[in-house]
Amino acid sequence: MQALCDVSVLLPLVTDRHAHHACAIRWMDGVSVGEAIVCRMAQTGLLRLLNNPAVMQEDVLETDACWGLWHRLLEDDRIRFSPTEPPGLDEAFRRFTAGRAFAPRLWTDAYLAAYAHAGRLTVVSFDKGFHSFPGLACEVLGTSPPPG
Numbered sequence: 001m002q003a004l005c006d007v008s009v010l011l012p013l014v015t016d017r018h019a020h021h022a023c024a025i026r027w028m029d030g031v032s033v034g035e036a037i038v039c040r041m042a043q044t045g046l047l048r049l050l051n052n053p054a055v056m057q058e059d060v061l062e063t064d065a066c067w068g069l070w071h072r073l074l075e076d077d078r079i080r081f082s083p084t085e086p087p088g089l090d091e092a093f094r095r096f097t098a099g100r101a102f103a104p105r106l107w108t109d110a111y112l113a114a115y116a117h118a119g120r121l122t123v124v125s126f127d128k129g130f131h132s133f134p135g136l137a138c139e140v141l142g143t144s145p146p147p148g
Helices: 007-014 021-029 040-050 053-059 063-074 089-097 106-118 128-132
Strands: 003-005 036-039 079-082 122-125 138-140
Touching: 003 007, 003 106, 007 021, 007 040, 007 063, 007 122, 036 040, 040 053, 040 063, 040 106, 063 079, 089 106, 106 122, 106 128, 128 138
Parallel strands: 003 036, 003 122, 036 079, 122 138
Antiparallel strands: none
């Protein structure tokens, strides 16, 4: 199964003191070569969080160290960086945002959902909010599958 990784999975993968580190590693242990997809939005989200003292506290990284960690992450052959957008993304993006009220992560989550939907990928995340996008294949780690 090819999965589009949300930053909520990427950050715990690379930070061993993160509360979800063990769960993210267990998920990654089941991933085959090239199946963990990272898009530009998730990449920039990861770099931003790694460089943010409020998030990383004493483990905060300088920009050059962020890039070094990013390149080490890509050395794992299970991870594939996909900087190009799949055809149909804009239509799905509009559909996933239509009629929704403001929410802090609406635009980013809708973009990732649209990317996954257009690319026929499954979103993998710790964020249960991805279940709100109709027709989206998603795997929310650390939770039971939704009913029905």
